[in-house]
Amino acid sequence: MSLPEAVADSGAGEDMFSDEVRTTSLWVDAWKRFRRNKLAIIGMVFIFGLILVAIFADLIAPYSITERDSGEFRSGPSWDHLFGTDIIGRDVFSRIVYGSRVSLRIGIFSTFIAMFIGILVGSFAGYTGGKTEGFIMRFIDMFLAIPYIVLAIAVATVFGRSENSVILVLGLTGWLAVARIVRSTFLQLKKVEYVEAARALGFGKFRIMYRHILPNALQPIIVFGTIAIGSTILAEAALSFLGVGPQDPTPAWGLMVSQGKGDLANAPHLTFFPGLAISLTVLAFVFVGDGLRDALDPKLKDR
Amino acid sequence: MTSYIIRRILIIIPTVFVAISFLFFLFYALPGDPATLIAGGAERNPNPIQIQQITERYGLDDPILVQFFNYWKDVLSGDLGESFQRGQSVNDILKDKAPNSIRLGIWAFIIEVIVGISVGLYSAIRRYSIADKITTIGTAALSAIPVFVLGFILQYVFAVLPNKRGWPEWMQLRTSGISAPRTEEEWFLFFIPVGPDQWRYLVLPAITLASVSTALAARMMRGSMLEVQGADYMRTAKAKGLNERQVVARHGLRNAMLPVITLLGIDLGVTIGSAVLTETVFSWPGLGSTIADAVTARDLPVVLGLTLAVVVVFSFINLLVDISYAWFDPRVRLGEGSD
Numbered sequence: 001m002s003l004p005e006a007v008a009d010s011g012a013g014e015d016m017f018s019d020e021v022r023t024t025s026l027w028v029d030a031w032k033r034f035r036r037n038k039l040a041i042i043g044m045v046f047i048f049g050l051i052l053v054a055i056f057a058d059l060i061a062p063y064s065i066t067e068r069d070s071g072e073f074r075s076g077p078s079w080d081h082l083f084g085t086d087i088i089g090r091d092v093f094s095r096i097v098y099g100s101r102v103s104l105r106i107g108i109f110s111t112f113i114a115m116f117i118g119i120l121v122g123s124f125a126g127y128t129g130g131k132t133e134g135f136i137m138r139f140i141d142m143f144l145a146i147p148y149i150v151l152a153i154a155v156a157t158v159f160g161r162s163e164n165s166v167i168l169v170l171g172l173t174g175w176l177a178v179a180r181i182v183r184s185t186f187l188q189l190k191k192v193e194y195v196e197a198a199r200a201l202g203f204g205k206f207r208i209m210y211r212h213i214l215p216n217a218l219q220p221i222i223v224f225g226t227i228a229i230g231s232t233i234l235a236e237a238a239l240s241f242l243g244v245g246p247q248d249p250t251p252a253w254g255l256m257v258s259q260g261k262g263d264l265a266n267a268p269h270l271t272f273f274p275g276l277a278i279s280l281t282v283l284a285f286v287f288v289g290d291g292l293r294d295a296l297d298p299k300l301k302d303r
Numbered sequence: 304m305t306s307y308i309i310r311r312i313l314i315i316i317p318t319v320f321v322a323i324s325f326l327f328f329l330f331y332a333l334p335g336d337p338a339t340l341i342a343g344g345a346e347r348n349p350n351p352i353q354i355q356q357i358t359e360r361y362g363l364d365d366p367i368l369v370q371f372f373n374y375w376k377d378v379l380s381g382d383l384g385e386s387f388q389r390g391q392s393v394n395d396i397l398k399d400k401a402p403n404s405i406r407l408g409i410w411a412f413i414i415e416v417i418v419g420i421s422v423g424l425y426s427a428i429r430r431y432s433i434a435d436k437i438t439t440i441g442t443a444a445l446s447a448i449p450v451f452v453l454g455f456i457l458q459y460v461f462a463v464l465p466n467k468r469g470w471p472e473w474m475q476l477r478t479s480g481i482s483a484p485r486t487e488e489e490w491f492l493f494f495i496p497v498g499p500d501q502w503r504y505l506v507l508p509a510i511t512l513a514s515v516s517t518a519l520a521a522r523m524m525r526g527s528m529l530e531v532q533g534a535d536y537m538r539t540a541k542a543k544g545l546n547e548r549q550v551v552a553r554h555g556l557r558n559a560m561l562p563v564i565t566l567l568g569i570d571l572g573v574t575i576g577s578a579v580l581t582e583t584v585f586s587w588p589g590l591g592s593t594i595a596d597a598v599t600a601r602d603l604p605v606v607l608g609l610t611l612a613v614v615v616v617f618s619f620i621n622l623l624v625d626i627s628y629a630w631f632d633p634r635v636r637l638g639e640g641s642d
Contacts, residue, residue, distance in 0.1 A: 039440070138314075142321040145614050147575035150606065153598040154329050230447070237449050238580055242595060257452060261584075264455060265463045275452030283447035290443075 033295040040291020043284040050281060054100040061094035065251050074267040084269040086259065092270065095251035096277050102252045103281060106167050107233040113171025114232075115225055118178020119214070125179065126186025127209050137183070140176050148173045149238070156244035163246045166239055170232050181224055185217040192216075219296040223289055230285025237278045253278045308626065315618040323611050327374065330603045331367055337387065337601060338363050361387070374607070383608030388600055393608035396593065401612070403481055404578065404589035406496075410505060411513035419517040420563065423524025427559075428551060430529065438521060445518035450577045454511040454584035461507060477504040479586035508585040512577055520563060528559040561632050564624065575613065 034040055053060055063069075068089040069081070076084045083092035125136040152169045159165035189195060190213065198212045239245040240254030248255065253274040260270025338357040342349030358364050362373065377384060383393035426438035445453075461476040481504050496502045531537065532555060540550045578591035586592070590609050597605035 039443075138317075141314075142318045143325070145318045145618070146322040146325060147594075147610060147613065149576045149579050150326070150594060150598060150610055151329075153595065154326065154606075158329070158332055234447070234449055235576075238451065238576065241449070241451050241580070242583065243599070254449070254451075257449075257455070261455060264459055265467065268459050268463075271452070271455045271459075275449065275455065279444070279448045279452065282449075283444055286443050286447055 030292075030295040034291050037291040037294060039287040040295075043287030043291070046280065046284040047288060050100055050284070051104065053097055054104050057097050057101060061091075061097040063091035063094040065095050065098050066090065066249050067094075074263055074270065076267070076269055083273040084267065086256070086270055087263065087267075090249075092256070092273055095256060096253065096274055099251035099253045099256065099274070099277065100281075102163060102246060102250060103233050103236065103278070106163060106170065106236045107229045107285075110167045110170035110174060110236075111225060111229045111232050113167070114174030114178050114228065115221070117171070117175035119182050119221065121175065122179035122182025123186050123209050123214065123217075126183035127190055127205070127213070129187070129190075133183070137180075140179055143173075144176050148235075149242075152235075152239055153242065153244050156239065161244050161247055163250065163252075166236055166245045169239070170235055174228060174232065178221075178224065178228075181220055182217060185220055186213055189213045189216055223293040223296065226285055226292055227289035230282040230289065233278065233285070234282045308622070311622050311625070315615070315622070318618065319611065319614050322614055323607055324371070326607055326610065327371060327603070328367075330601065330606070336363075337361075337603065361385075378608075378611070383611070384604035386597075386605050387602045388597075388605070393604050396605060397590075397609060397612055400588060400590050400593050400609075403587060404582070404591060406505070407508055407512055407581070407587060407589060408578070410509035411516070414509060414513035415516045415520050418513075419520025420524050420560070422517075423521040423563075424528055424551075424556065424559070426521070427525045427528035427532070428547075435525075438525065442518040442522050445514050448514070450511060450515065450580040451584045453514055454507070454581060457507045457511060458584075473499065473503075475503070476507050478507065480504060481588055508581050508587050511584070512581040515573060515577055524559065524563050527562045528555060531555050531559040534558070561628070564628050564631060574617075 069085055069091070070089060072081065072085045073089050074085065074087055075081065078084070081091050081093065083096065086092055086095070121136060121140075125133040151173055152166075155169045155172070156165045159168060186209075195208060195212055198208045203212075236245060236252070237254030237257070240252040241258045243255075243258065245255060246252045248259070256274035257271050257278075260267065260274070263270055336354075338354045338361075339349060342353050342357055362370060365373070374384065381394075383397065385392055386396060422438055422442075426435045429435055448456075458478040462478045465475040481501075496505050536558075537550060537554055540554045541547075545553070575591065575594075578589065579595045580591075581587065582589045582592035583595060590613060594606060594609050594613075596602075597609070
């Protein structure tokens with residue numbers, strides 16, 4: 001690949017070579033490959049649907065999250081209550097609909113925090129190299145040795161059991177993995193020709209890191225980020241289930257499973273429906289992430 | 304090789320030290336006075352004299368660095384301290400709970416290896432078949448279902464329903480606990496359940512704990528086998544007239560297993576996470592549920608002591624896996640670059 005092409009491919013060279021068509025076609029190609037993956041499309045449709053449900057929860061949910069139907073405790077699915085009612089007569093369907101807001105907020109915000117810190121630290125370590133890199137990576141390894149769930153429970157106890165502390169915990173533990181991925185990508189890319197060229201042109205370190213390398217390192221980052229939203233929602237559910245997440249009456253799905261667990265024999269719907277909501281949401285993100293990986297880097301298919 | 308092993312062991316020491324010290328200071332950042340908590344919590348208005356006694360007994364009013372120093376001094380002499388909650392020695396708690404967790408872990412591991420590898424292998428050999436598609440979707444689904452939800456689904460199907468329908472006793476699996484305590488005579492094979500009753504307690508939690516890693520192993524085995532199938536030596540093996548079974552068994556499987564071995568090295572975070580959830584859902588008296596309870600109760604010595612033990616054990620298991628990987632595949636050079 002000649003130098004001008006490589007720079008144009010990087011999407012970072014518009015100021016030097018305006019080659020918009022070439023830049024966009026990479027993503028057009030990727031979209032074409034993505035579209036052929038049925039599971040990824042199903043996942044994407046599901047996620048869009050979920051976002052709509054979260055936005056229009058007020059219109060979709062027939063009841064509020066605290067409204068009690070005094071005659072209906074733990075009753076199974078019916079036309080009045082699609083997913084039945086919980087121990088104190090609240091409508092499970094409405095609570096799951098509103099719960100999508102909690103899950104999406106936590107999933108997206110904490111992934112964002114993890115990405116932000118992870119990219120900063122990982123790119124710095126990868127590009128700088130040498131002793132600094134070694135030190136940062138040893139530091140990350142040490143923190144990866146703390147079982148994250150122990151850390152999460154401890155931090156949630158410090159900052160109080162709430163949605164915000166779950167976002168903080170998952171963001172602050174999630175960046176370690178992001179940093180490792182970004183670092184290894186940067187290690188590879190810093191030796192590539194167009195980076196050498198940029199360096200020869202006298203560009204500063206940060207300009208090279210963020211205008212030249214980062215756009216090319218985006219593919220693994222995007223794929224990881226998509227799957228990470230799913231696994232963050234899974235982790236959030238686990239923390240809520242253990243009682244260190246948002247508290248009642250917040251309709252966090254994990255918390256709802258935990259509240260229903262005592263009635264498994266008489267009211268399995270209390271465990272089943274919120275459990276299904278978590279599983280489908282996580283699965284959708286996994287499918288989209290897998291689809292993105294295959295679409296962005298066809299070489300990696302089936303690995 | 305030897306110098307690599309020594310270097311790896313030397314890395315374990317600072318890793319464990321930093322991890323545990325971080326938890327130690329984190330707990331001191333927690334609001335509220337631990338002595339009050341030990342005495343029963345502020346809402347119970349504990350006796351000030353009692354709080355005073357507890358503070359003195361555990362040295363809670365010493366400067367934090369003194370407490371920190373004393374803690375490590377005790378740990379290095381083999382004493383993990385005393386639980387804030389019941390005054391029980393952490394060493395005893397460890398001795399009490401660890402075998403239960405190991406029993407659960409070993410069976411989950413057996414499931415992971417047997418089911419994960421055979422499903423992945425079958426799915427790769429019969430690529431594009433319906434079984435392959437089911438495997439692909441099934442493994443993705445299994446990794447998306449929260450461990451605790453899977454646990455409750457299994458409980459419902461294999462314990463609650465049979466009970467409701469009045470099926471015979473032996474068909475009803477157990478949902479909580481571990482059956483009769485181990486007796487002294489059984490110590491040498493404590494992880495093998497004795498009699499049908501213990502099996503009925505073990506099956507569901509073992510499957511639940513194994514779920515995530517089994518799905519991962521199957522996916523990885525499938526990918527690895529597909530890659531191996533395109534290799535030159537596979538074509539050579541076919542060309543010299545071996546039938547498909549022989550080609551797969553003698554040449555494919557061996558090579559495809561290699562990357563899967565790295566997976567047996569345990570992702571600490573994921574395994575502890577699943578263990579905590581599984582043990583909580585099934586009231587399994589192991590380390591995971593004990594750690595979770597202790598964190599919530601702010602029982603610092605228990606959290607630190609048990610986490611310390613777990614982190615050390617995991618570090619050594621991962622070291623063993625890396626060494627065995629190099630042993631199985633002589634092309635792998637240990638110690639060159641960390642990734």
